[in-house]
Amino acid sequence: MSFWKIAWRSIEQRALASSLTGLSMALGVALIILVLVIHNVFVGQLSNDAQGYDLIIGGGQGSRFEVVLSSVFHVGKPLVPFPYSFYKKFTDGGEFAPYVEAAVPICLGDSFQTDDGRQFRVVGTTPEYFTAIPYGIDDEGNEKQYKFRDGRNFRRENFYEAVLGSVAANRSGMQVGDRFNPTHGISAGDTKHDAYEVVGILESTGTSTDRAVFINMEGFYLGEGHAMPLPEGEQAPAEDDAAADDGPRPLPESQREVTSILVRSNPDLPTAAMYIEGKVTKGDDRVAQVVAPRPVVHQITSKFLDPVRLVLLVLTVLIVVVAGISVLVSIYNSMSERAHDIAVMRALGASRRAVMGVILVESILLSLLGAAAGILLGHAVLAIASPVVENYTGIAVRPWDFTWQELLLAPGLVAFASLVGLLPALTAYRTDVARTLGGAR
Amino acid sequence: MLSLSEVCKSYQEPDGSRLPILDVPELSVAAGEQVVLRGRSGCGKTTLLNCIAGLTSVDSGRIEIKGHDVVKLPEAARDRFRAKFIGFVFQTFNLLPAFSALENVLLGMTFTDQRADPQRAAELLKMVGLSHRLTHKPRALSVGEQQRVAVARALANKPVLLLADEPTANVDPAHQQQIIDLLRDACRQEGVAMLLVTHADEVANQFERIEYLEQVNRAAGVA
Numbered sequence: 154m155s156f157w158k159i160a161w162r163s164i165e166q167r168a169l170a171s172s173l174t175g176l177s178m179a180l181g182v183a184l185i186i187l188v189l190v191i192h193n194v195f196v197g198q199l200s201n202d203a204q205g206y207d208l209i210i211g212g213g214q215g216s217r218f219e220v221v222l223s224s225v226f227h228v229g230k231p232l233v234p235f236p237y238s239f240y241k242k243f244t245d246g247g248e249f250a251p252y253v254e255a256a257v258p259i260c261l262g263d264s265f266q267t268d269d270g271r272q273f274r275v276v277g278t279t280p281e282y283f284t285a286i287p288y289g290i291d292d293e294g295n296e297k298q299y300k301f302r303d304g305r306n307f308r309r310e311n312f313y314e315a316v317l318g319s320v321a322a323n324r325s326g327m328q329v330g331d332r333f334n335p336t337h338g339i340s341a342g343d344t345k346h347d348a349y350e351v352v353g354i355l356e357s358t359g360t361s362t363d364r365a366v367f368i369n370m371e372g373f374y375l376g377e378g379h380a381m382p383l384p385e386g387e388q389a390p391a392e393d394d395a396a397a398d399d400g401p402r403p404l405p406e407s408q409r410e411v412t413s414i415l416v417r418s419n420p421d422l423p424t425a426a427m428y429i430e431g432k433v434t435k436g437d438d439r440v441a442q443v444v445a446p447r448p449v450v451h452q453i454t455s456k457f458l459d460p461v462r463l464v465l466l467v468l469t470v471l472i473v474v475v476a477g478i479s480v481l482v483s484i485y486n487s488m489s490e491r492a493h494d495i496a497v498m499r500a501l502g503a504s505r506r507a508v509m510g511v512i513l514v515e516s517i518l519l520s521l522l523g524a525a526a527g528i529l530l531g532h533a534v535l536a537i538a539s540p541v542v543e544n545y546t547g548i549a550v551r552p553w554d555f556t557w558q559e560l561l562l563a564p565g566l567v568a569f570a571s572l573v574g575l576l577p578a579l580t581a582y583r584t585d586v587a588r589t590l591g592g593a594r
Numbered sequence: 595m596l597s598l599s600e601v602c603k604s605y606q607e608p609d610g611s612r613l614p615i616l617d618v619p620e621l622s623v624a625a626g627e628q629v630v631l632r633g634r635s636g637c638g639k640t641t642l643l644n645c646i647a648g649l650t651s652v653d654s655g656r657i658e659i660k661g662h663d664v665v666k667l668p669e670a671a672r673d674r675f676r677a678k679f680i681g682f683v684f685q686t687f688n689l690l691p692a693f694s695a696l697e698n699v700l701l702g703m704t705f706t707d708q709r710a711d712p713q714r715a716a717e718l719l720k721m722v723g724l725s726h727r728l729t730h731k732p733r734a735l736s737v738g739e740q741q742r743v744a745v746a747r748a749l750a751n752k753p754v755l756l757l758a759d760e761p762t763a764n765v766d767p768a769h770q771q772q773i774i775d776l777l778r779d780a781c782r783q784e785g786v787a788m789l790l791v792t793h794a795d796e797v798a799n800q801f802e803r804i805e806y807l808e809q810v811n812r813a814a815g816v817a
Binding site: 154158162165497505586 | 640641644647649650669670673674676677678680682684686688690691692693697700701702703704705706710747751
C-alpha cells in the first residue's frame with residue numbers, strides 16, 4: 154500500500170477538518186490565479202490598445218505618458234492642441250504625406266454624462282478612425298478591423314452623427330437612433346453642446362475604444378468653445394451665406410485645432426517613422442511631439458501595473474501561507490489522536506522515516522488537492538465574471554487561459570507543504586511506540 | 595529460533611534511581627514452537643514482548659531471532675527486521691479505523707522490501723473466515739472479527755515468530771476459544787513460532803509449554 158493511499162485514508166478519516174483546511178488553501182490559490190490572470194489580461198489589453206498605428210502626434214507641451222494616456226486610453230487631461238494646419242501636413246499633398254499610410258485626427262475635451270452619473274469621454278474624429286486603422290492583431294497575426302454591432306459608421310457630411318463603443322452603449326443604454334448632448338469639458342456642470350444622433354454601435358474590441366463615444370469632428374468643431382479666434386485680418390463667413398445651405402457651415406480651418414493624430418506610417422518606407430519623429434520633435438517650434446505608443450505602454454505596465462501585481466501577489470502568497478499554517482495546525486492537532494495509529498504502523502515495521510513520510514505526504518496531498526481546487530475555482534470565478542467584466546469594461550477575459558506562472562504553483566506548494574508538514578512529521582518521528590500502545594512495563 | 599540471554603531492562607524513576615523490569619537469564623523458543631508466557635499483572639510481560647520485537651531497547655543482553663541479534667541492529671534495520679520476521683497480535687487488536695479489513699492486512703505488508711500482495715491478504719482473511727468482510731471497516735466488524743483481522747495481519751509477511759499479547763483479553767468467552775484455535779492453527783499452517791502472553795488458565799492450559807514470568811524474569815518480584 155502506497156504512502157499516498159495511507160495519507161488519503163487519513164484525510165478521509167478527518168473529512169470535515171480536511172475539507173475546511175483544503176478550502177482555505179483553495180481560496181488562497183484561487184486568489185493567486187485571479188491576480189495572475191487579471192494582470193495578464195490587463196497587460197494584454199493595454200498592448201492591444203496601442204496596436205494599429207505606430208506613432209501618435211500629440212501636443213508639444215506635455216509628457217509622452219500624457220500623450221498616450223489621453224490619446225490611447227482616453228483618460229487624463231488632454232494636452233494643449235496644435236493647429237489644424239499642422240495636421241494638414243499629414244494629409245494629401247502635405248510634407249509628411251508620403252511617409253504616412255493613414256493619419257487620423259482626434260479632438261478631445263468633451264464628455265457625455267448619463268442621467269445616472271456615468272461619464273464617457275467624447276472623441277471627435279473622422280470616419281477613417283474605424284476604417285483606416287485596425288484595432289489589434291488576432292491570434293493568427295491578422296489585423297482586426299472595427300465592425301459594427303448595430304448601424305453604421307458616421308458620415309463626413311453629417312456633422313451631428315455619433316458612434317458608440319460597445320461598453321459605452323451597454324452602460325449608457327443608448328441605441329441607434331437615440332440622441333444625446335455632449336458636455337464641454339469633463340465635468341458634469343459644463344455647457345451642453347448640440348445633440349448628436351447615434352448611428353452606429355461597435356462590436357466589442359477589448360480596447361479603450363469600447364468605453365468612448367465618437368462624434369464627427371466637423372460637429373465637434375462647431376461646439377461652443379471649440380473654435381480658435383480668427384487670425385487677424387481674416388473675416389468670419391457671412392451669416393446669410395450659411396442660411397443658403399441646408400446644413401451647418403464647417404468651421405474654417407484657420408479656427409480649428411487637433412489634439413493628436415494617430416499615424417500609421419508608410420510600410421514601404423522603413424525609415425518613415427524616424428523621419429517624421431526627427432522632423433516633428435526636433436523642429437524649432439515644437440508645436441507637437443511624436444510618441445511611439447508601444448514602448449510607452451510597456452513602460453506604463455512595468456512602472457505601474459507590475460508593482461501593483463507584486464503587491465497583490467505578496468498579499469495572496471501571505472494568504473496561502475496562512476492556509477499552509479492551517480494545514481499544519483490541522484495535522485498537528487490530529488497528531489495526539491493519531492499517535493496510536495502511528496505506533497501501530499511502527500509496530501508493524503514502519504521505520505521512523507516511514508511514518509514521517511506518511512505525514513509529509515498527507516500535508517502535500519492536502520495542499521495539492523486544495524491547490525487543484527483553487528485553480529479550478531479561480532478560473533470558474535473568471536468564467537462567471539467574464540461576461541459582466543466585458544459588459545462593464547470591454548475587457549475580454551478568457552477564463553480558461555492558463556498562465557505559465559500557474560505551473561510554478563505545483564512545485565512551490567509541494568515544497569511549502571513539505572515545510573509545514575515537517576513539524577507534525579517530526580512528532581510522528583518521535584512517537585514512543587511502547588508507551589503509546591500501552592503497557593510500558 | 596528465538597533465544598534470549600541475560601536480557602536486562604530498567605526504567606528511570608522520578609528520583610533518578612533505576613527500577614529493574616526485566617532480568618531474563620535465558621529463554622528460547624524453537625522454530626514452529628508454541629509457548630505460553632504467564633505472569634501476574636505488572637511483571638513485565640508486555641515489556642518483554644516489546645523488547646523481543648525491538649520496540650523497546652534493552653539495557654544489556656542478547657535477543658537472537660533467526661541468528662540475528664536484534665539488540666545490536668541499528669533502529670532502521672530493526673524496523674525492517676520486525677516487519678519481515680515478527681508478527682504482532684495486540685490485546686486491543688489495534689486495527690486502523692480508516693482502513694478496511696483487507697487494507698489493514700495489506701498495511702502489515704507495506705513496510706517490508708516486498709510489494710504488498712492483495713491476493714495473499716485476501717487468502718489470509720479467507721483463512722480466518724472473513725472472506726465476506728474484506729471491505730468492511732473495523733467499526734463494522736464484531737470484536738471477534740476484529741481480532742481475526744489482527745491475526746491475519748500478523749501473519750501477512752510470513753513471519754518466523756508471532757508475538758501475542760493477551761489476545762483474548764478483550765474477547766467474550768464464547769469467542770476466546772475460536773481465537774486461540776485460530777492462532778494455533780494458523781501458526782501451525784504457516785510454520786510460525788508463537789510466544790503468547792496470557793493470564794487466563796483456560797488459555798494457558800491448552801499449550802504444551804508454559805513459562806512463568808516470575809521464574810523466567812528475576813526482576814519480576816522487584817517490579
